[in-house]
Amino acid sequence: MSIDEHFLSGKLLSSLSTFAIGGPARYYFEARQISHAKEALEWARQKSIPVFVLGRGSNSLFDDRGFDGLVLHNRIDFCEFSESSVYVGAGYNFSLLGVQTARRGFSGLEFASGIPGSVGGAVFMNAGANLRETCEPLSEVLYLDESGEERVFEKKDLVFSYRTSPFQKRRGCILAARFELEEKEGARKSQLEIVDYRMKTQPYKEKSVGCIFRNPSAKSSAGALIEKCGLKGATCGGAQVSTLHANFIINAEQASSSDVLALIEKIQETVAKESGVHLETEVRKVDFS
Numbered sequence: 001m002s003i004d005e006h007f008l009s010g011k012l013l014s015s016l017s018t019f020a021i022g023g024p025a026r027y028y029f030e031a032r033q034i035s036h037a038k039e040a041l042e043w044a045r046q047k048s049i050p051v052f053v054l055g056r057g058s059n060s061l062f063d064d065r066g067f068d069g070l071v072l073h074n075r076i077d078f079c080e081f082s083e084s085s086v087y088v089g090a091g092y093n094f095s096l097l098g099v100q101t102a103r104r105g106f107s108g109l110e111f112a113s114g115i116p117g118s119v120g121g122a123v124f125m126n127a128g129a130n131l132r133e134t135c136e137p138l139s140e141v142l143y144l145d146e147s148g149e150e151r152v153f154e155k156k157d158l159v160f161s162y163r164t165s166p167f168q169k170r171r172g173c174i175l176a177a178r179f180e181l182e183e184k185e186g187a188r189k190s191q192l193e194i195v196d197y198r199m200k201t202q203p204y205k206e207k208s209v210g211c212i213f214r215n216p217s218a219k220s221s222a223g224a225l226i227e228k229c230g231l232k233g234a235t236c237g238g239a240q241v242s243t244l245h246a247n248f249i250i251n252a253e254q255a256s257s258s259d260v261l262a263l264i265e266k267i268q269e270t271v272a273k274e275s276g277v278h279l280e281t282e283v284r285k286v287d288f289s
């Protein structure tokens with residue numbers, strides 16, 4: 001069967017983002033195997049169509065007009081345990097991985113439980129919580145670069161920092177990742193405590209993309225700065241600053257991407273005026289073209 005038959009047109013991106021915002025994708029393709037991702041990237045390259053690689057859409061703000069290119073949805077979700085190492089497809093549920101590894105008595109990914117992204121998204125964003133980051137237990141990444149070449153990157157070849165990975169400067173697709181964990185009594189208990197704390201302090205039942213802004217420094221939290229300005233509950237159209245956690249914007253009432261962008265600007269201006277700090281966004285804004 002030709003690959004062209006597997007592309008959909010007009011898939012609504014709002015259905016693929018935890019924000020529930022976004023218009024149609026010009027082309028949409030679901031890659032369940034590495035070979036599918038390769039074929040789709042090659043197809044787009046030959047036709048000079050821009051590509052957006054999507055994981056679980058929990059850190060992406062799509063445009064109301066959608067995306068004028070190919071949304072390559074990474075659903076490669078194998079998971080292979082071998083002693084203290086786990087090799088997982090980039091589309092695997094990162095939160096579930098945190099639960100499963102802790103249940104097996106392994107430590108290193110407890111912080112992942114409750115982060116509603118994919119493994120690929122977590123590596124791309126260097127997602128983190130509870131003073132831990134994805135790059136710490138990571139040992140290697142299987143990557144498909146723009147030209148269609150598969151490459152294995154070992155951690156020593158990669159430089160990560162706070163919510164930043166070298167993949168943010170590349171245009172390919174993370175296919176799989178390997179994590180090295182440590183057997184530890186109490187891993188499951190810490191993982192359960194992490195989830196419990198998250199549920200109490202973050203608006204999990206609302207539509208959001210987690211923290212909208214990066215913390216300005218290790219000592220200063222964006223949420224505290226926003227709260228200090230009295231912005232909890234502030235709205236722009238259907239977008240609202242969460243009353244539970246000031247660094248979350250929620251889609252309270254059919255918010256559009258412009259509502260969210262207007263609220264982001266309002267927060268940035270207010271915080272800059274009152275504390276002199278410029279807040280940078282953590283959410284990935286996906287422009288129409």
Ligand SMILES: Cc1cc2nc3c(=O)[nH]c(=O)nc-3n(C[C@H](O)[C@H](O)[C@H](O)COP(=O)(O)OP(=O)(O)OC[C@H]3O[C@@H](n4cnc5c(N)ncnc54)[C@H](O)[C@@H]3O)c2cc1C
Nearest residue numbers: 055056057058059060117118120121122127128174209210
């Ligand atoms: C309720 C809630 C709580 C959250 N808590 C946290 C938290 O504690 N810590 C934290 O760090 N984040 C948190 N987040 C944000 C989000 O879950 C993470 O950033 C997560 O890692 C994003 O993964 P994703 O697969 O959903 O990424 P997506 O939104 O699908 O994509 C995000 C970016 O990654 C790129 N990408 C995704 N997959 C691939 C791939 N296979 N290859 C190449 N590029 C790829 C995309 O192109 C995009 O630029 C939270 C979000 C929500 C909704």
